[in-house]
Amino acid sequence: MSIIGLDIGSTTVKGCLLTNGQIAALSCDSAGAKTKNSINKILYDFQKREKIKEIITTGYGRNLIDSNRQITEITCHAHGARYLFSDARFVIDVGGQDTKAIRLGTDGRVEDFIMNDRCAAGTGRFLEVMANILNISLEELGSFSSNSLNPIKINSMCTVFAESEVISLLAKGEPIRDIINGIHGAVAEKISGQVRRLNPVEPAILTGGVSRNKNFIKALKGFLKLDIIVPENAHFTGAIGAALLGTKSSY
Numbered sequence: 001m002s003i004i005g006l007d008i009g010s011t012t013v014k015g016c017l018l019t020n021g022q023i024a025a026l027s028c029d030s031a032g033a034k035t036k037n038s039i040n041k042i043l044y045d046f047q048k049r050e051k052i053k054e055i056i057t058t059g060y061g062r063n064l065i066d067s068n069r070q071i072t073e074i075t076c077h078a079h080g081a082r083y084l085f086s087d088a089r090f091v092i093d094v095g096g097q098d099t100k101a102i103r104l105g106t107d108g109r110v111e112d113f114i115m116n117d118r119c120a121a122g123t124g125r126f127l128e129v130m131a132n133i134l135n136i137s138l139e140e141l142g143s144f145s146s147n148s149l150n151p152i153k154i155n156s157m158c159t160v161f162a163e164s165e166v167i168s169l170l171a172k173g174e175p176i177r178d179i180i181n182g183i184h185g186a187v188a189e190k191i192s193g194q195v196r197r198l199n200p201v202e203p204a205i206l207t208g209g210v211s212r213n214k215n216f217i218k219a220l221k222g223f224l225k226l227d228i229i230v231p232e233n234a235h236f237t238g239a240i241g242a243a244l245l246g247t248k249s250s251y
Contacts, residue, residue: 001050002018002051003055003056003247004054004055004056005018006043006239007057007059007239008057008059009096009097009209010061010096010097010125011030011095011097012028012029012209013031013042015028015239023243025049026236027046031061031096039064039065043055054069056242059238060098069246075245076239077091077100077237080242082104084207084231084234084237087203089204090102090198090204090205091104091207092220092228094122094124094191094207095123095210096125097124098123099115100114101113101114101195101198103199113198122191124138125159129159130180133166133167134170134180142212142216152182154182187216188216188222188223189219189223192223192224204227204229206229206234207237217230
């Protein structure tokens, strides 16, 4: 019997199929207007493979389907993080809509956390808006500025004002790679301020969709002066944690 963990976020739906305590499959699809279609697609694919005992949901849209349990993102990310990196003591999760910083005890339990879910600044949404202005993909945004030596500081972290600022920089003919470098620096600086409020400790791991952005990782390490680890499949952390919690009688 298998358990499905679904992390239903604002931009993507992530699924984890757990069989006998081990990951049997991972799946990701876009959210937004087609969230329910994405959920059904992942469930259908998993249910073709295994007989399902429970479906556990977490994330922004965890109540969108009739699941066995709905569990908070903080709890799921803590469990998922320790599965991916057993010694993890601090989790920085940068998703499409919010950013979470979670400090864990030596036993893996949540000691404290802070969450930014009221503003797009310091989230993947901010990067998505900037990529659209620059007419490049998010994947390109993550690698485009690697050869920039002169990052241009973005003064506003309000998404609307930053959009106008970037448009103005483009009109002045500033190099795109330098603008992108400045964008990554602005997001990393914003998140690092949030993280420092929890007195971060090592080992620290980065999760969420933005964990695939190499230039953001470099900028965040520079601001925090921490050795930040990005485990394989880091963007599936919430889904993995949800599936793991399905194996427990209490949480």
